[in-house]
Amino acid sequence: MKREEAYELLSKNMTKENLLKHSLTVEAVMRHFAEINKEDVEYWGVVGLLHDIDYEKYPDQHCKKCREILSKEKLDDDFIKSIETHGHGMVDGMPEPEKFMEKVMITIDQLSGFITACALVIPSKKLEDVKLSSMKKKWKKKDFAASTQRERIEHWTGELGYDLEYMMEQTLEGMKKISDDLGL
Secondary structure, eight states, X not given: OOHHHHHHHHHHHOOOHHHHHHHHHHHHHHHHHHHHTTOOHHHHHHHHHHTTTTTXXXXXXXXXXXXXXXXXXXXXXXXXXXXXXXXXXXXXXXXXXXXXXXXXXXXXXXXXXXXXXXXXXXXXXXXXXXXXXXXXXXXHOTTTTTTSOHHHHHXXXXXXXXXXXXXXXXXXXXXXXXXXXXXX
16 A cells, blocks of 8 residues: 555544644654665555554554454555554454564554653754653653553563664654654
8 A cells, every 4th residue: 555545544534633643653753664674664654654543433442443444445464464463462362563563663652652742841842852861761750651651662672672772762763754744
């Protein structure tokens, strides 16, 4: 599926601006990681863009309804499974991430939200002003962005063979590429 088609499909299933921005964020970070790892940037980007396709309409069945939605678009099982994996450990029956791409997505899904929170608490509210040292301090404060599943991020960062600092830096770099679109 081409990016334009994916965005059109997403727009039919998602209207809330904050959810759309999150999807765009995950897309941008997935593209960034694909680029630095010499992977298929378009494929990774579309997976990231569509990862929450069912969330707005079916929040109680998140990840369980994406197969139904995406199968109608004639997307292959491998593509759909890659999207489902980001629910592993949070939603019963979701497959465990096996591919490098899937492990990146499960890691950056919440990490990008944490970084957005870091940007929103600084005076400029700009990603370009977010510093690694500040992110690391906020990471230790469990009451900051309290819904961030830090253990989950740390686990999958380790599965990727990276350290948390690297994941924070690279996720931030990917987000900066669309900072204007995000209003950050």
